[in-house]
Amino acid sequence: MRGGGGGWMGAERSLGGLPRTHGLRNGYYGDDWKGPVKIDRAQVRRVLSYFSPYWAQWLVIFVCIGATAGLGVLPPLLVRGILDHAIPTGDIRQLHRLVGGLVGLSLLVNLIGVLQNYLNARVSQRILFDLRNQLYRHLQRMSLHFYTTTRAGEIVSRVNNDVAAVQSVATGTLIGIVTNTLTVAATLIVIFGLDWRLALMAVLVVPTFVLPTRVVGRFRHRLSRQTQERQADLLAFMQERLHIGGMLLTKVFGQASADANAFETRNRDLMELNVRQAMAGRWLFMCLSTISVAGPALIYWYGGYQAIQNQLSVGTIIAFVAYLTNLYRPVAQLASVYVDVLGAMAVFERIFEYLDTRPEVEDRPDAHVLATTQGHVRFEAVSFAYPTGAEDPGDEPQASRPQHSPQGLALRDVTFEIRPGERVALVGPSGAGKTTVTYLLPRFYDPTSGRITLDGHDLRSLTQESLRAHIAMVTQETFLFHASVRENLLYARPDATDRQIEAATRAAHIHDFIQSLPQGYETVVGERAFRLSGGEKQRLAIARALLKDPRILILDEATSNLDATSEYLIQEALETLMRGRTALVIAHRLSTILTADQILVLDGGRLVEAGRHEELLQRGGLYATLYHQQFSNVVATATRARG
Ligand code: ADP
Numbered sequence: 001m002r003g004g005g006g007g008w009m010g011a012e013r014s015l016g017g018l019p020r021t022h023g024l025r026n027g028y029y030g031d032d033w034k035g036p037v038k039i040d041r042a043q044v045r046r047v048l049s050y051f052s053p054y055w056a057q058w059l060v061i062f063v064c065i066g067a068t069a070g071l072g073v074l075p076p077l078l079v080r081g082i083l084d085h086a087i088p089t090g091d092i093r094q095l096h097r098l099v100g101g102l103v104g105l106s107l108l109v110n111l112i113g114v115l116q117n118y119l120n121a122r123v124s125q126r127i128l129f130d131l132r133n134q135l136y137r138h139l140q141r142m143s144l145h146f147y148t149t150t151r152a153g154e155i156v157s158r159v160n161n162d163v164a165a166v167q168s169v170a171t172g173t174l175i176g177i178v179t180n181t182l183t184v185a186a187t188l189i190v191i192f193g194l195d196w197r198l199a200l201m202a203v204l205v206v207p208t209f210v211l212p213t214r215v216v217g218r219f220r221h222r223l224s225r226q227t228q229e230r231q232a233d234l235l236a237f238m239q240e241r242l243h244i245g246g247m248l249l250t251k252v253f254g255q256a257s258a259d260a261n262a263f264e265t266r267n268r269d270l271m272e273l274n275v276r277q278a279m280a281g282r283w284l285f286m287c288l289s290t291i292s293v294a295g296p297a298l299i300y301w302y303g304g305y306q307a308i309q310n311q312l313s314v315g316t317i318i319a320f321v322a323y324l325t326n327l328y329r330p331v332a333q334l335a336s337v338y339v340d341v342l343g344a345m346a347v348f349e350r351i352f353e354y355l356d357t358r359p360e361v362e363d364r365p366d367a368h369v370l371a372t373t374q375g376h377v378r379f380e381a382v383s384f385a386y387p388t389g390a391e392d393p394g395d396e397p398q399a400s401r402p403q404h405s406p407q408g409l410a411l412r413d414v415t416f417e418i419r420p421g422e423r424v425a426l427v428g429p430s431g432a433g434k435t436t437v438t439y440l441l442p443r444f445y446d447p448t449s450g451r452i453t454l455d456g457h458d459l460r461s462l463t464q465e466s467l468r469a470h471i472a473m474v475t476q477e478t479f480l481f482h483a484s485v486r487e488n489l490l491y492a493r494p495d496a497t498d499r500q501i502e503a504a505t506r507a508a509h510i511h512d513f514i515q516s517l518p519q520g521y522e523t524v525v526g527e528r529a530f531r532l533s534g535g536e537k538q539r540l541a542i543a544r545a546l547l548k549d550p551r552i553l554i555l556d557e558a559t560s561n562l563d564a565t566s567e568y569l570i571q572e573a574l575e576t577l578m579r580g581r582t583a584l585v586i587a588h589r590l591s592t593i594l595t596a597d598q599i600l601v602l603d604g605g606r607l608v609e610a611g612r613h614e615e616l617l618q619r620g621g622l623y624a625t626l627y628h629q630q631f632s633n634v635v636a637t638a639t640r641a642r643g
Contacts, residue, residue: 039341047348050127051174057123062178064116069182071109072326073190076319078102084315124171131163135354143360144444145387153236158354161231165347173340180330180337187326195312198320201302205295206331208288216281221342223277228350230270237266281336292328296321360387361443361464369466373455374420375551375582377441381450384411384436410436412605413450416598418582423595425587427626428602434586437602438554441584442471454552472545473554474577478537482526485514488540492548500547507576508543509569510536534558535566542573553578555585557592590631599623 051058078098086095136159191199240246241259250259299320306312385408411433418424426434439445440452443459452459459467472492480488489501496504501521505511513536517523523530525540532540538558545553555574571591578585587593594613601609601616601623609616609623616623 039338039345043345043349043352044341046352047345050130051123053130054123054126057119061116061119061123061175064112064119065175065179066182068109068112068116069179069186071105071112072183073186073323074105075102076322076326077190078105079322080313080315080319082315083318084313120171120175124167127171128163128167131166131351132159135159135163135351138355141359141362142357144439145360146357151236151240153239154232155354156239157232157235158350161235162228162347162350165228166344166351169340169344169347173337173344176333176340177337180334183326183330184334187323187330191320191323191327194316194320198299198303198312198316201298202295202320202324202327205291205298205328208291216284216336220277220280221346223273223280224343225346225350227270227273227277228346230266230273234263234266234270237263285332288332292324292332295324295328299324361446363463364460367461367463368457370454370457370462370470371466373470373551375418375470376420376455377418377552377582377584378453379414379416379437379440379450380453382411382414382440382447382452383409383449384440384445384447385409386436386445409448409605411440411447414602414605414607415450416600416607416610418584418598420582421580422597423578423583423585423592425585425593425596425599426602427587427593427599427623428608429626431604432602433605434602435556436605437600438473438556438584438586441552441554442468442473470551471554472548472550472552473556474538474541474545475556476558478541480526480532480537480540482524484519484522484524485517485540486521488525489544489547492544496547501543504543504546505540507546508539508573510539510543510573513539533566535563535570538570539573542570542577546577551581553581553583553585555583557586557588593627593631601626 078101082095082098085091086098139155139159188199188203191202241250241263250256299317303312303317303320307314307317388408414433414437416424426437428434436445440447441459443464446460454462454467454470481491486501489504490496493500502511505514514521514523517530525532555578557574558570571589574592585592585596587596587599593599596613598610599613599616600607601621603622609619609621611619617627618624
């Protein structure tokens, strides 16, 4: 899937032939990425930095592991004592002591295990907690560009699945490495102490474990990464289709069976991958198990030979064979440590990929807080192109910032001024750049060239938060959270009192309606709850904006036709909302245009005309044409009705 790879990757490509995940990785880095094949030291250090705040807990965990490994070498020695001393000498008391020791040891080791598991769970969950928080906060800072180029399901999958995978993979790997190393070390010390020739024989088998494991390592690593990606892909697909909007489309266009097939293909792909992942390396492990039988056989053969000559006790042979399990199992696991670390790195890497994606719009280090504003806005020779490339991964040079193609300018050299309290109407054909103008003011994007000022401050010198605190936006599509009406309103101003809320909803002509809802202000609204009509949602949005009480208002008037009552109510509400504020309106209503202090006419990203209604109409340019197209019949009807 990742292009140009070796044999199995080629097979992989023919397996699905699917459209790729349109996520960050593919969208941003192209198709030639093959994942890590080596462990990168800097990356390891970065991963460990998530573990280091909890060093005290880790220390206790490692002490527990050390104690377990140390105690683990004792039981075979006790068994040897039973076989070589207690039984031959008929010492019943010694027998009792040794057997009691065996049971006691096991109890102690298990108790330590409980403590270790508890600490382990706490620390690893704490690391997940930190990672999830960090990721969420980071994602909040990402610009609109990120959200328009990344599928929602993919983002959710990373925050959820990838972070969860950290626990099993990363902490499991770390604990595994320490446990196995200590166990091997302790066992080696004891067996060389017991009989160095037998020990040497046991150790000779070890290299046969280590060498083949590396071969399987990369294979398993790539499979695991692919599985993660496919899972994200499947999730994104489901979130898009099994969603009210997607399902509506599916039904209306009769695409149910095509979608089911597309789902099945993705699903099958994931299934095959999972099976392959489950089987990856199984052959190797089968060989390893077979080899590990060779060790005891050698011990029985050579030890038996020595015992016959009375040079070795039976107890020592039995103890030795017991030690072999202590030795081979951890060695086999350590042999695949490379695989495990790569796997853990892969999981972290997917998370780091997001964390390293730098938001396009960032506060400058010296950005200052704009405490109050008059609402005096200037666009000075502003040109803007929507970014086409990747957001900048942090460690890349500046040159790789998103590309802005000069041909694709959404705004070209736009200059205008909005004095405090003015109402400005943006008009122009669809695609002229009206929405883009409204996106630049709250800094959803920064201009490609030129600058925008508020009260004389370049927007880029202000903190985003303080800038946006003075701006409210009412868009055509009102988004409501799945929460009560009250909670949706409070989102604009968490400390608003009931009286303030009611004042806002009354001014927005929505109070009576809310009261008539089944649970009044506590009625849960949103996509999957009580669905409000377009007009009701808009009035709620207006109330929300009123509650925020901003100095600057950005308004995208609805184009959808509302019934006369709704239309009237909204118009009234908007009048209240705009009063005394600097207002930038994408105007579709005649009344807004007629009452505007200034009309800006955009065409193809250029500001082609500016002025008041009468002037522009007289000029007979684009505005006059648009006006006649859109409103002449409205005006005629109105005049006739009046006459
Ligand atoms: P209007 O609001 O006047 O209809 P817009 O400001 O939405 O126009 O769009 C201006 C131009 O920018 C259009 O050519 C549009 O296709 C383009 N555009 C809008 N949004 C994006 C985006 N996210 N990425 C790339 N181009 C965009």
